Amino acid sequence: MAVDLVIRGGSVIDGTGSLAFTADIAVEGDRIVEIGKVDSKGKREIDADGQIVTPGFVDIHTHLDAQLAWDPIASPSCWHGVTSVVLGNCGVTFAPVSKDGATVLAEMMESVEDIPAESILNGLSWNWSSYGEYLEEVAALPKGVNTGGMVGHCAVRLAAMGERSLDETPATPDDIEKMVPMVKEAMDSGALGFSTSRTFLHRVPDGRCVPGTYAASEELLAFAEVMAQHKGTVFEAAPKLGGKDSREEIKMYGDISRLAGCPVTFGLTQVDIAPQLHLQILDYVEEENSLGANIHPQTTSKHIGVLLGLSARTPFDRAEGWAEMVDLPLEEKIVRISNTETREKLIKAAKERLETLPLDWSKFYALPDNPVRHDFKPEESIAAKADKRGVSIPEQWIDEALELEGKRLFILPVLNQQMEAAAEMLTKPYVTLGLADAGAHTKQIMDASQPTFFLTHWVREKEMFSLEEGIRRMTSDTADLFGIQNRGRLNQGSFADINIIDFEGMSLEYPEIVNDFPGGAGRFIQKSTGYTKTIVNGEVFMQDGEHTGALKGKMLRN
Structure with missing residues (x-):
């Protein structure tokens, strides 16, 4: 009996870190039904001889929260083997939103993440108030990649406290009582987690720090209690690091992780002005993890420039x-x-x-x-x-x-000016590959091409990681951290998110500016070579860098 798709004779790298093996993969509908020697014929067959076959990559740190509304292929991520993305990082989200609050959230996103507010306001429907309603809006969008999101502290605080959310004084018990149901609603609706911003670098247009920057631990622990009722969720932060803040910050993340029974992840990079700081933070993380916490710093595989x-x-x-x-x-x-x-x-x-x-x-x-x-x-x-x-x-x-x-x-x-220091961090099993920032800093950086850079530079050229380990870093590691089920591995019964890659032919193309956001706003994009086919939920989504027309992405929920 024929199955929908058979991928024949590729070198299968299953995402677990196990050694590659030559096999066929059979797909029926959106699932892998057989791996090995497949005798069944496929309604469509793909010859993968001489190529590697991997799980689709899972990008856990994006800011595609608005872009998916007008760019269903999620570029430039789609040109780099990404099949699943996580929205809602760094505490900045578009829900919950109070009446007439859209402009404030859009301007905050522009100030923090350099995504034009005009494009956001014109490109989104804003037909929601709660985070669950926002997720339903995203669910209804035609999209080429699987998509999940975290609810952001900035939006929660602003919806509950209004202008006072920006104050440096702690939230009152009444304020926290208003915020907790919003977080619970988000988790009940399938949010993958909760995110917050505590860095002084993230500011609203008038120069004040974003809501939540000065939140006391009591406020964040109240949200952790909600997350304790939703196993598989994750707490993400843009952290407050440096000086005497560092130890207390990591201790608080340990307390959150232990109370919620969830992983905590935050961005960590090497910086020349404090060359030992990232090593000090890693020591603090190891100390908290030894006490029962589950903390995973995430970093990039190259400098952020x-x-x-x-x-x-x-x-x-x-x-x-x-x-x-x-x-x-x-x-x-x-x-x-x-x-x-x-x-x-x-x-x-x-x-x-x-x-x-x-x-x-x-x-x-x-x-x-x-x-x-x-x-x-x-x-x-x-x-x-x-x-x-x-x-x-x-x-x-x-x-x-x-x-x-x-x-x-x-x-x-x-950031990560010394790339070897970034790669060295990634050799630690609790450090995760992330911070690619797809959709953000549109005319400042281009890091969404990270999967291609990591594989060509650190795996193929420098041989610092084996190919199997490199693939695991971008598949099962990231999927497991965010509780994303049945993705990030190639095995019978898993969703058919698959890359077929000419590994020796893989390369980065030169970044360029395109003006394709609503209103004609510009942004950097970067394409690649080597991705022969990217398959999402059983359908070929991208072929040799071109969109096939398929938009089979699904919602990822806790």
């Missing part, structure tokens, strides 16, 4: 002459910069701007294009190349910016 260039923002946009070019088409920028007289004026203005611009140009690099690399050498910096040529920083920057028909990009690593 700001992208700049003529097609996006430049370091000199506030300088005379440069400011007037910000909104010009790229072609017109090139014409102006290429004009000798205009060029000299722009160089002069940029030099004056440098006097008040605190950038370390020895850590500022032109992003290579063939291949795209992130393992920079000191001699590749803008400062080093300018010094070698005997020209000014602005001259060097302009000369390189005009390459690739003006589409050359520059990167300034700001």
Whole structure:
């Protein structure tokens, strides 16, 4: 009897970390029904000989909360083997929302995550008030990837406390009594967890820290009590780290984890200004985990770097002459910069701007294009190349910016500046691969391509991780952390989320700006090569980087 799909002869990497093996995979409907030598014929058959066959990747840290409404394929994640995404990170969500509260939430998302508020307001229906109603809205959207979400502390606090939610004073018992039912409603409706922001870096447009930044532990522990009734949920945080705060912060996460019986995850990166901080935090995490907590810091596999260039923002946009070019088409920028007289004026203005611009140009690099690399050498910096040529920083920057028909990009690593330190963190079994930020920082960074970078750089080139371990890091590890059932592994009965990959042919394409958000807002995207097919719930979703038209993504609920 024929089955719907048979994938033949691929090297199966099942997501558990077990050694690869050659096998066929049979799919009926949205489930895998057989792995091994499949005698049944398939209504569709795919020859995977010479390729690896893996579970679809599970990205636990995205901000696609709005984008899915107008971009059902969830780009750029779809170009990097991702089949399941988690929304609602860092405490910033669009529900619960009070009457007339949409603008405040949209502007907060723009301020924190650099997603244009105008696009959010115009792209969403806002036909909800509770988080459960928001999840139903997402469930009804046609989408190519499986989607789950956490309820955000910022929205909960704002809905319960209004303007007082931004105060530095603790919430009152009455305030907490109003918030707890909102969190319970979200969990009852299938939220994967609860998220909060405690970092002083996250601020609303007027400069104040987002709601929840100053929340006392009593408030967060009240939410943990709710989560204790919903096993499989997760507590996520943008943490308050540094100085004397670090130990108390991690201890509080330990208390939350033990009370709720749930994992706690938070972003952790190496930073040059405090090179030992991440190691200190890991020590604190190990101490809490030894006391019964279940804490999983998450980090990236490469540096997080700001992208700049003529097609996006430049370091000199506030300088005379440069400011007037910000909104010009790229072609017109090139014409102006290429004009000798205009060029000299722009160089002069940029030099004056440098006097008040605190950038370390020895850590500022032109992003290579063939291949795209992130393992920079000191001699590749803008400062080093300018010094070698005997020209000014602005001259060097302009000369390189005009390459690739003006589409050359520059990167300034700001977190995980020492990529080896990030990779070393990932060797620890309790540290999770995350922080890819798909959908966020739209004209600042491009980290949603993380799966492709991790596999090509750390697995294939550096051999720091085996292929089997690398795949596990992005599949069963992330799915299990967020309680996502029957995904992240290839086994009989699991959902048929599958990648077929030409591993040796895998590569990153160059990032580019596209203006495809509502209202024409721009964003960075980055495609890849090597993903022959990405299958979601039994249907081929992406084929050689192109959407097939299938939109079979489902909701992920606790």
